[in-house]
Amino acid sequence: MDASTSSAAARPAHAPADHPAVTRPKIGVLIANLGTPDNYDYWSMRRYLNEFLSDKRVIDYPSWKWQPILQAIVLTKRPFSSGANYKSIWNHDLGESPLMTITKAQTAKLRAACEARWGAGVQVEFCMRYGNPSTQSVVDRMVKAGCEKILFLPLYPQYAGATSATANDAFFRALMKQKRQPAARTAPEYFASPRYIDALAGSVERAFAALDDQPAKLVASYHGMPKRYLMEGDPYHCQCQKTSRLLRERLGWGPERIDTTFQSVFGPEEWLRPYTVEHVAELAKQGVKHIAVISPAFSADCIETLEEINGEIREAFEHAGGERFTYIPCLNDDDAHIAALMEEIAQGLAGWIA
Missing domain, CATH: 3.40.50.1400 (Rossmann fold)
Structure with missing residues (x-):
């Protein structure tokens, strides 16, 4: 892939005048984390907790048994206590949770590292399994931007059904809604890297x-x-x-x-x-x-x-x-952590890019 490849959409050279514009092809890297509420107020917390605790990968009880408990009891009380906990750690300057702030910083460093290594033809984005930005919305954006191949990397070193698998589930569901479905890969866990x-x-x-x-x-x-x-x-x-x-x-x-x-x-x-x-x-x-x-x-x-x-x-x-x-804080956007994630990305892109 040429590092100077443009992402601008244009009508193919030999296509008729009414042919829709086609975006230059790119490779996408999509990292995913658990998620965060949009705010720590009651309704923001309730929406977030409802999405999280309704996931069958997280709590696999039958819906008839779990949903009445969740809706009538858990989501009546827990948004208050969870909201107070989030308020105590909230990044008030930026109006977001620390997880959001750190994930943005990780994405910025990975984007810069990928561009330095492979040029502008690799698009790096992030999504959240629960809350915003949703996996669906980011996949939609990447496909429209011309990503014909996407590597999906859940930010979980150890695999679990309630983390890695449900993140992959959301990615696959997003692919199901694409008219022009990109080639896709999921990166494996890296607990022993x-x-x-x-x-x-x-x-x-x-x-x-x-x-x-x-x-x-x-x-x-x-x-x-x-x-x-x-x-x-x-x-x-x-x-x-x-x-x-x-x-x-x-x-x-x-x-x-x-x-x-x-x-x-x-x-x-x-x-x-x-x-x-x-x-x-x-x-x-x-x-x-x-x-x-x-x-x-x-x-x-x-x-x-x-x-x-x-x-x-x-x-x-x-x-x-x-x-x-x-x-001892998490690895966050520490350079050694970014280098470790870049190794996972490079392995995931093998055969797609030189």
Whole structure:
């Protein structure tokens, strides 16, 4: 592909005068994250939570059983508490959630890196599985801009049905509505990628180097899921464990230095254990005074890291007797993270572009 290729639409040279304009062909890269409400008021939160909690990949109970509970109970109360949590971390200067701010920054860096490597013929965009910009709206825009091939990259290092698969579902549904359907690829999970592990290790090393007192434990806290999903074949739990092991080996630590836990428990079922909030409290009760917490499953800081980990989980540790709690931010738009994502993009585009 020529880096100077124009994206302007024009009538083909030998076409009749009434032929519609055709856009120059391009390759698209579409990154996807979980999503964010448009605001933290009641109705914005209700719309967002309704879309999220109605997803059968997230909560797979029969609709006749779950929807009455969701509509009459959960969506009556939860928008208030969730809205207050979002308000506490909101980027008030830009009028958006931190996840939106960070995803825009990631996209800008990836766009610049792709242009530097392949020229202007690669279009990089982002979408959200829930909320805006929707997957459908961005795919529509990319197709109209001339993207005849699209690589779809969910920003989830570890695969889970409730994250990677539902993002792919939304992408496939968007393709179903295209008159001229582009060729499409989905990028696989990258939980064991050496560049990703190096980026994680680098963030830990920088955080520890800035401390005068070294944490006795590093807690790797991953988003949880019902244990039943693991038993039904979801590989998420195993991939989380492998990420923690590879991170520990890259840091040169023994197995006692890092613990793998799971957060964000919801509903009556048993979820993957140990639960982060309980585990950090137990560490404090055992006399561990200083811990650090990292979130390897999140590509960007969000409500689960900024409010849950650095709020609720920190409080659980301190209330149980812990003295120092160090939160290590997500990789966000760190250059090492962008390099790791660029490697996934390059592999995904193999054969499509030189």
